Every structure is written in C-alpha cells, then in structure tokens.
Amino acid sequence: MKHITIKDIAKKLNVSVSTVSRAFNDTFDVSKKTRDRVLKVAKEMGYYPNPIAKRLHQQKSFQIGIVVPEFINDFFPQVIMGIQKVVQQAGYQLLIMQSNECYETEIANVKKLEENMVDGLIISLSQETKNIDYYNQLYDKGIPMVFFNRVNDTINAPKVVFNDFKWAYFAVEHLIKQGCKNIVHLAGYKHLSLSKERVKGYEKAMNKFHLNFGKQHIIETGFTREEGEKAMQHLLKQGLQPDGIFAANDPVALGSMKALKQAGIKVPKEVKIIGFSEALWTDMVEPALSSVSQPAKVIGEESAILLLKQLKGAPMKKTMISLDGHLVVRASSMKDGLLGD
Amino acid sequence: MKHITIKDIAKKLNVSVSTVSRAFNDTFDVSKKTRDRVLKVAKEMGYYPNPIAKRLHQQKSFQIGIVVPEFINDFFPQVIMGIQKVVQQAGYQLLIMQSNECYETEIANVKKLEENMVDGLIISLSQETKNIDYYNQLYDKGIPMVFFNRVNDTINAPKVVFNDFKWAYFAVEHLIKQGCKNIVHLAGYKHLSLSKERVKGYEKAMNKFHLNFGKQHIIETGFTREEGEKAMQHLLKQGLQPDGIFAANDPVALGSMKALKQAGIKVPKEVKIIGFSEALWTDMVEPALSSVSQPAKVIGEESAILLLKQLKGAPMKKTMISLDGHLVVRASSMKDGLLGD
DNA sequence: GCAGATTTCGGAAACGATTCCGATGATCGG
DNA sequence: CCGATCATCGGAATCGTTTCCGAAATCTGC
Numbered sequence: 001m002k003h004i005t006i007k008d009i010a011k012k013l014n015v016s017v018s019t020v021s022r023a024f025n026d027t028f029d030v031s032k033k034t035r036d037r038v039l040k041v042a043k044e045m046g047y048y049p050n051p052i053a054k055r056l057h058q059q060k061s062f063q064i065g066i067v068v069p070e071f072i073n074d075f076f077p078q079v080i081m082g083i084q085k086v087v088q089q090a091g092y093q094l095l096i097m098q099s100n101e102c103y104e105t106e107i108a109n110v111k112k113l114e115e116n117m118v119d120g121l122i123i124s125l126s127q128e129t130k131n132i133d134y135y136n137q138l139y140d141k142g143i144p145m146v147f148f149n150r151v152n153d154t155i156n157a158p159k160v161v162f163n164d165f166k167w168a169y170f171a172v173e174h175l176i177k178q179g180c181k182n183i184v185h186l187a188g189y190k191h192l193s194l195s196k197e198r199v200k201g202y203e204k205a206m207n208k209f210h211l212n213f214g215k216q217h218i219i220e221t222g223f224t225r226e227e228g229e230k231a232m233q234h235l236l237k238q239g240l241q242p243d244g245i246f247a248a249n250d251p252v253a254l255g256s257m258k259a260l261k262q263a264g265i266k267v268p269k270e271v272k273i274i275g276f277s278e279a280l281w282t283d284m285v286e287p288a289l290s291s292v293s294q295p296a297k298v299i300g301e302e303s304a305i306l307l308l309k310q311l312k313g314a315p316m317k318k319t320m321i322s323l324d325g326h327l328v329v330r331a332s333s334m335k336d337g338l339l340g341d
Numbered sequence: 342m343k344h345i346t347i348k349d350i351a352k353k354l355n356v357s358v359s360t361v362s363r364a365f366n367d368t369f370d371v372s373k374k375t376r377d378r379v380l381k382v383a384k385e386m387g388y389y390p391n392p393i394a395k396r397l398h399q400q401k402s403f404q405i406g407i408v409v410p411e412f413i414n415d416f417f418p419q420v421i422m423g424i425q426k427v428v429q430q431a432g433y434q435l436l437i438m439q440s441n442e443c444y445e446t447e448i449a450n451v452k453k454l455e456e457n458m459v460d461g462l463i464i465s466l467s468q469e470t471k472n473i474d475y476y477n478q479l480y481d482k483g484i485p486m487v488f489f490n491r492v493n494d495t496i497n498a499p500k501v502v503f504n505d506f507k508w509a510y511f512a513v514e515h516l517i518k519q520g521c522k523n524i525v526h527l528a529g530y531k532h533l534s535l536s537k538e539r540v541k542g543y544e545k546a547m548n549k550f551h552l553n554f555g556k557q558h559i560i561e562t563g564f565t566r567e568e569g570e571k572a573m574q575h576l577l578k579q580g581l582q583p584d585g586i587f588a589a590n591d592p593v594a595l596g597s598m599k600a601l602k603q604a605g606i607k608v609p610k611e612v613k614i615i616g617f618s619e620a621l622w623t624d625m626v627e628p629a630l631s632s633v634s635q636p637a638k639v640i641g642e643e644s645a646i647l648l649l650k651q652l653k654g655a656p657m658k659k660t661m662i663s664l665d666g667h668l669v670v671r672a673s674s675m676k677d678g679l680l681g682d
Numbered sequence: 683g684c685a686g687a688t689t690t691c692g693g694a695a696a697c698g699a700t701t702c703c704g705a706t707g708a709t710c711g712g
Numbered sequence: 713c714c715g716a717t718c719a720t721c722g723g724a725a726t727c728g729t730t731t732c733c734g735a736a737a738t739c740t741g742c
Contacts, residue, residue, distance in 0.1 A: 003458075005728055016692045021730060029690060048456050052402060053728035056393045056697050071418050073621070078413055081439075093436055093457070098422075115389050116434070117344075225625075254625055280414070281622030284566075284595055346698055357722045362700060370720060394698035397727050 004047045013041055024049065064307065065113030066096045067106060067123045069150065074280045075296050076124070079148065082300020083122060090308055092119070103128040110134070120144035120307045125152060127189055127223075144310035146303045151193055158310075158319045160303045164194045167292045167325055168201025171274050172246050174290075174327055176209050178335045180244030180272055183211065186221045186231055186256060188248035195248065198276070202246055217242075221252055228255025236263050243271055244333075250275035250282055250291055257289070257332070272333045278325075287331035294325045345388045354382055365390065405648065406454030407437045408447060408464045410491065415621045416637050417465070420489065423641020424463060431649055433460070444469040451475070461485035461648045466493060468530055468564075485651035487644045492534055499651075499660045501644045505535045508633045508666055509542025512615050513587050515631075515668055517550050519676045521585030521613055524552065527562045527572055527597060529589035536589065539617070543587055558583075562593055569596025577604050584612055585674075591616035591623055591632055598630070598673070613674040619666075628672035635666045 010017045015034065022030040023038035055061055064087055068076045084094055095113060099106035106126050113121065121143065123135070129152070136156050139145050145157040175183055185202045188195040199218055206212040219235070221227045228247060232255065235242070247253035253275030257267055265271055267287055275282065278293035302321050310316050351358045356375065363371040364379035396402055405428055409417045425435055436454060440447035447467050454462065462484065464476070470493070477497050480486050486498040516524055526543045529536040540559060547553040560576070562568045569588060573596065576583070588594035594616030601612055608614055608628055616623065619634035643662050651657050 003728095007728080017729080018693080018731075019691060021728095022691085025730080027731095031690060034690085050397075050728050051457055052393060052397045053697090054730080056391075056397050056699090056728080057730050059697065061393060071412075072415050072422070074413050074415070077418055081413070084437075095434055096437065116392055279622075281620075281625055284622055285625050286627050344698095348698080358699080359701075359723075360721060362698095363721085366700080368701095372720060375720080391698050394727090395700080397698080397729090398700050400727065 003050065004045050005050065006047075009038060009042050009045065009047060012045070013037060061117045061119055062091055063093045063095055063116065063118045065110070065116070065118035065121045066094055067099055067109045067113070067121070068096070069099050069101045069124060069126045071096070071098055075277060075294070078296035079124075079300035079303075082297035082302075083304040084300075085297075086301050086304035087308065092308075099126040101126045101128060103131075107134060110138075114138075120146075120311055122146050122148065122303050122307055124148050125150040127192070130191060144307055144316075146306045146310075148299055148303045149194065153193055156318060158306050158316055158321075160299055160306065160321045160323070161194070162294045162299065163322045163324055164197035165201040165204075167327075168198035168246070168276075169205045170201075170327055171276070171292050172202050172205035173208075174329065175244040175246060175272055175274060175333060176205065176211065178244075178268075178272055178333055180242075181211055182213070182242045183217070183244035183246060184235065184242040185218045186228055186245060186247045186252050187218055188221065188223050188252075190220055198248065221248060223249055223252065225251040225255040225258075228252030229259045230255075232256035232259035233263075236260075236265075241265065241271070245271060245273045247273065247275045249277045250279040250289060253289055253291070253332075254285060257285070268332050268334055272335075274327075274333045278328060282328070283330060290330045290333035291328050292325055293328050295323055298323060344391065345386050346391065347388075350379060350383050350386065350388060353386070354378060402458045402460055403432055404434045404436055404457065404459045406451070406457070406459035406462045407435055408440055408450045408454070408462070409437070410440050410442045410465060410467045412437070412439055416618060416635070419637035420465075420641035420644075423638035423643075424645040425641075426638075427642050427645035428649065433649075440467040442467045442469060444472075448475060451479075455479075461487075461652055463487050463489065463644050463648055465489050466491040468533070471532060485648055485657075487647045487651075489640055489644045490535065494534060497659060499647050499657055499662075501640055501647065501662045501664065503535070503635045503640065504663045504665055505538035506542040506545075508668075509539035509587070509617075510546045511542075511668055512617070512633050513543050513546035514549075515670065516585040516587060516613055516615060516674060517546065517552065519585075519609075519613055519674055521583075522552055523554070523583045524558070524585035524587060525576065525583040526559045527569055527586060527588045527593050528559055529562065529564050529593075531561055539589065562589060564590055564593065566592040566596040566599075569593030570600045571596075573597035573600035574604075577601075577606075582606070582612070586612060586614045588614065588616045590618045591620040591630060594630055594632070594673075595626060598626070609673050609675055613676075615668075615674045619669060623669070624671060631671045631674035632669050633666055634669050636664055639664060 097109035364376040438450035
C-alpha cells in the first residue's frame with residue numbers, strides 16, 4: 001500500500017539516499033557499478049520517483065493552465081489535443097478551465113490557476129473580455145503566457161491565430177466566382193479581432209470585384225444558429241434578398257440556411273452560402289455546407305511550442321503566429337450543385 | 342518574483358512558523374488576537390499557501406485521473422464538465438487522457454496517471470478493451486475508481502451507466518407506435534455491454550408486439566456514419582427494405598438515412614429512423630433526427646460523487662448507478678412529419 | 683613512496699507546509 | 713497562596729527529493 005521511496009532503496013543497499021538520487025539523475029559522481037546496482041534493485045522494488053517531492057524541491061509545478069470559452073463544441077477540444085500532445089512529451093500536465101464566455105469566471109479561473117502555481121498559461125479570451133490589464137500585468141511579471149484565436153490587439157504576450165483576413169477574402173472570392181454579386185456578411189461580434197479581420201477580408205474581396213455596397217451588407221449577429229436565423233428573417237422581411245452569404249461561423253450559416261428554406265428560397269440555386277470554422281456536422285446537413293477549415297490541432301501545437309520556449313527561458317518578443325487553413329467547398333456554394341434542391 | 346512563504350510572515354510578525362500555520366488552519370491552540378494579526382499581514386503580503394508543499398506533507402496529490410476514448414465529439418466533453426464541476430468544489434484537479442479507442446494507450450495512460458500519483462481514477466473503456474484484469478488489480482489494491490458508460494460485466498469497481506436497455510425499448514416502442522412493423526436494429530459492437538443492453542431492449546419491444554423476426558434484423562455496424570451507410574446499402578441490395586430503423590447511435594442513423602435517400606426512399610414516409618445519444622447536430626440535418634438523449638453531464642457528476650465518497654474512505658460495494666434519459670422525437674420518426682419530404 | 687589530483691560517496695540543508703511535543707505563562711480552585 | 717489545569721506558542725521532525733559540502737579512497741606523476 002505505501003509507496004516505495006528513495007530511502008527504502010538506500011537502506012536495502014546500505015548506501016546513502018544521495019547516492020540513490022545520483023544514480024537516477026545520472027550525474028557524473030557515481031560509479032557505474034553502484035548505479036547499476038541501484039537501478040536494478042529499484043526496478044525490482046517497483047520504485048518510481050515521487051513527482052510531488054520533485055516539484056517542491058525544484059520550485060516548479062510542471063503544470064500548465066488552460067482557459068477556453070467552452071469545450072463542448074469541437075474546435076477547442078481539438079486545440080487542447082494539440083497542446084496536450086506537445087507538452088506531455090516535455091513532462092508537463094494540463095489544468096483545463098472554461099470561462100463559459102464570461103469575463104468574471106475567466107479571471108477567476110486564471111487566479112485559481114495561479115494559486116495552483118502553474119508554470120505557464122494558454123488562454124483564449126471569452127466574448128465578453130475587453131479589459132486585458134490583468135493579463136498584461138501577469139505577463140510583465142514574467143509568467144509565461146500564450147494567447148490563441150480569441151485575442152486582442154493590446155495583448156503583450158505572444159499569440160497564435162488563424163489568418164482570418166486572408167481566408168475570409170478567399171471565401172468571399174469563391175462566392176463571387178460562383179456568380180454571386182450581392183453578398184451579405186453575417187459577422188460575429190465587432191469587438192473581437194477575429195471578426196474585425198474577417199470583415200476586412202470580406203471588404204477587400206468585394207472592393208476588388210467592385211461589388212461593395214457599403215456597411216449595411218455587414219450585419220452583426222453573434223455566433224449562434226438562432227441569431228443567424230433571425231438575422232436572415234429580418235433581412236428577408238425588409239425585402240432584401242442577397243444571392244450570397246458569408247457567415248461568421250457554421251452555426252450562423254446554418255441558421256440563415258433554415259430561414260431561406262422556410263421562405264421557399266433555394267440553396268444554392270438562388271442563394272449560395274459559406275460558413276467558417278468547419279464544424280463536424282457541415283457535411284451532414286443538406287445541402288452540405290461549404291466552410292473554411294481551421295487547423296485546430298496545429299493551433300494548439302504551435303501555442304504549446306511557444307509556451308515551452310518561454311518556460312525554457314527564451315526571451316519572447318511580441319510575436320504572432322498566423323496559420324493558414326483551406327476552403328472546403330461543398331454543395332451549398334456551388335453554381336451547379338448536384339445535391340442542391 | 343519569488344513566492345511568499347509562511348516563513349516570511351513568521352519573520353515579519355516575530356512568531357514561529359507553526360503559529361502562522363495554526364492561524365490558517367484555524368486550530369484551537371492559537372489566540373484570536375494573533376490569528377487575526379497573522380491573517381491580516383498575510384493578506385497584505387499577498388500570501389497563499391503552496392499547494393505542492395501541502396500535497397507532499399499530506400501524501401495526497403489532490404488530482405484525479407480521467408481516461409476516455411476520445412473527446413472531440415460532444416459526449417465526453419460534457420461528461421468531463423460534470424466531473425469537473427463536482428471535484429473542483431472538493432479541491433481536486435483533473436488530469437485528462439484519451440485512449441483513442443486503443444487498449445494499449447489506455448493502459449499506458451493509466452500507468453502514467455499512477456506515476457503522477459493521482460488519488461483516484463474515472464475511466465470509460467475503449468472499444469478494444471476486453472481484458473480488465475489490470476483494473477481489477479488496481480481496485481483491489483485500494484485505489485478509488487469509477488467506471489462510466491463504456492463498462493464491462495466483470496469490473497469490480499462501481500459504475501455509472503445509462504439505462505440502455507430501457508431506453509432502447511422506448512425507442513423501438515416509439516417506432517412501433519408510429520406504425521412500423523419491420524424494424525431493423527443497426528447495432529454497435531457486440532462485446533460492449535451498452536450494445537448488448539440495447540439489443541435486449543430492441544428484442545423486448547419487438548417481442549411484446551409480436552414483431553420479432555429473428556437475429557437477421559440485428560446487424561453489427563460499428564459506430565461511424567460510413568458503417569451505417571454501408572450496412573443500409575447492403576440491406577437494400579438484398580432486396581430487404583425495413584420500414585423502421587433503430588440505430589446504435591446518431592452517426593449510424595445518419596449514414597442509413599443517406600443511403601435511403603440515394604435509393605430514392607422517403608424518410609420518414611416510407612422508413613422511420615431513430616438514433617441514440619443525441620449528438621449536437623441532430624436537429625440540423627433534414628429531416629431532423631429523432632434520438633435518445635443521455636444526461637452526459639449528470640453521468641459525470643454521479644461518477645465524481647462516487648469517487649469522492651471513496652476518497653473519503655467510504656466502503657464501496659459493487660454498486661452500479663443507472664441513469665435515465667428521454668426520447669427526443671423529431672421529423673425522422675413521425676407518422677406525419679411536417680418537415681419530411 | 684608520497685604530495686596532489688581525482689573519483690566516489692555520506693551527511694546535511696533545503697523546498698514549504700503540517701503536527702507532535704514540550705515549555706512557558708496565565709488562570710483557577712481549594 | 714500554591715499546585716494543577718489550561719491556553720498559547722516555539723522548536724523540531726516529517727513528507728521525498730535534490731544538491732552542496734566535505735571526507736574518504738583511489739589513482740596519477742615524479
């Protein structure tokens with residue numbers, strides 16, 4: 001029942017505990033003969049070092065705190081998988097918390113992680129979070145940190161983001177090439193930098209093809225299906241029917257699709273739709289939803305690598321890694337969609 | 342930069358460290374006056390106790406290990422949320438690992454958690470896992486454990502499961518009441534107890550209404566959409582067209598739905614379908630998929646409560662908690678589905 | 683063969699908390 | 713007023729490991 005310690009081995013071999021410790025840590029000042037003896041007996045007794053004692057002595061918890069807005073949708077779990085894969089090899093553990101898109105719980109989570117003495121933090125901001133003073137204070141105190149995806153312009157710590165601007169541009173360009181001329185952008189929340197970037201990408205594509213009709217074609221919706229549905233219904237009620245929709249994410253795209261169907265408007269024949277973020281169910285709906293795919297796992301891996309560098313003491317300037325994805329074109333945005341009705 | 346310890350407070354107040362410790366732990370042998378003094382200064386200095394030192398002394402890691410097959414789909418993340426909610430209040434942390442449905446990594450994960458000296462384990466077995474000797478050894482050694490959902494008959498530790506038998510029965514009964522007479526069950530994997538239970542529920546309902554045509558109506562499929570699609574295609578090629586399908590889970594149900602549509606067979610008019618587990622996208626497909634909803638979060642909470650009881654030293658007999666869900670009836674299984682085509 | 687360098691190891695301090703033991707001073711009853 | 717109880721606190725051990733310091737023991741060169 002009781003755990004075998006370094007002392008038990010020392011007693012059995014009539015050596016000191018320091019010798020046993022040296023044998024395990026492979027230091028220079030222990031003879032090969034005694035080291036082999038120690039290792040052999042330790043294996044026989046089923047010894048493995050107590051990580052808690054090690055942590056206390058080395059003044060390091062070997063734990064990394066993670067705060068994400070949620071993890072019931074598939075994006076964040078995939079990011080976390082990427083993080084886990086990288087940090088596990090370096091001997092670190094993950095403490096995962098979720099803010100539920102709420103600023104107060106987000107900060108409370110970070111404080112709880114601080115009390116647990118995590119060695120570093122990886123964070124994705126909640127929708128609500130606008131004030132990031134606390135984070136900048138932490139970072140300036142020297143605590144290793146990385147932010148991903150939900151970031152903010154004023155953050156000092158390094159960031160890993162998706163290239164929202166570029167891929168929003170490609171998404172809209174794709175719609176235009178499929179024949180759309182009157183494209184509406186159902187945007188998320190204005191204050192998030194990812195929304196800003198996507199709006200910029202939308203505008204650039206529209207300008208390039210001389211299709212820009214101004215800000216009334218950009219509608220702030222939020223990120224849920226219900227909000228997408230309502231926005232579309234509102235638009236139709238006003239008598240405005242676009243022929244293309246670029247949605248902030250896949251649920252919003254789906255919501256707008258439902259509203260169109262209910263109004264008897266055919267997708268993709270009359271209106272073409274493309275979403276964002278590549279949810280797991282995009283090819284299960286009908287017509288199958290085109291979308292922009294983000295490399296969630298890679299985002300996690302890159303974030304973890306950046307954090308590990310900081311943990312090794314590497315000086316980290318205000319860096320930002322911007323990752324690329326790819327368009328997943330399906331029936332909902334095709335000129336002559338085979339599956340469309 | 343450096344962390345404030347109990348010694349710093351002791352020095353500042355000219356008392357011993359033991360007094361400071363007593364003040365925090367609220368023991369009887371410290372005067373209220375000095376306790377208040379200590380607490381006040383501690384707050385001023387921003388002190389909080391080092392959890393690692395506490396863990397070392399108390400010979401407890403305050404960590405709980407979790408092993409699940411995967412967490413990119415929504416079921417397991419929801420369970421984990423339930424666990425987290427309960428254990429966090431009791432001061433425990435979660436170390437989450439995934440087996441990727443592979444027996445070897447599952448065992449490797451458990452061993453890694455042992456080395457990290459977790460105080461207890463919560464496990465959901467992989468598809469592959471048949472041999473559970475290692476788990477029974479661990480449990481007999483006295484390590485607190487709870488299994489959930491993916492369990493096995495020979496496990497000694499307490500279990501928390503969904504009442505698959507009962508709700509499979511209700512699902513099939515629902516199809517029968519909607520007019521189905523020739524119902525096929527697309528089952529998962531035979532060796533899993535949840536599949537066995539669902540088969541039993543299917544059979545009981547069929548027997549009750551004198552509709553049982555034997556084992557050829559039960560087809561082992563696995564758990565993916567592709568497998569559901571193939572199974573259905575195979576069935577149609579044989580000239581066998583059921584009028585109802587009870588699927589092992591939602592992806593399999595969706596796969597069969599696709600195969601039916603491609604063959605020009607109308608859902609739910611000609612064939613009615615019900616799935617299992619209530620994936621997030623069930624109301625996004627068309628026709629919306631009926632399903633059996635499992636209380637994932639409650640499963641997590643109950644598992645955590647059972648584990649905490651063991652951690653407090655409560656003797657735990659071979660118990661099993663069986664939870665109920667509810668039917669979510671949508672268009673895919675309705676006699677006169679409004680949304681059906 | 684001996685001074686000095688080198689190898690190898692034991693003892694003890696340290697990490698930050700808890701807790702047992704004993705000592706001091708105050709208080710109380712008779 | 714004095715022995716005994718009680719409240720309050722300091723000192724030290726403890727948890728399991730690492731690491732510094734110093735001391736043997738062996739080895740090197742001359």
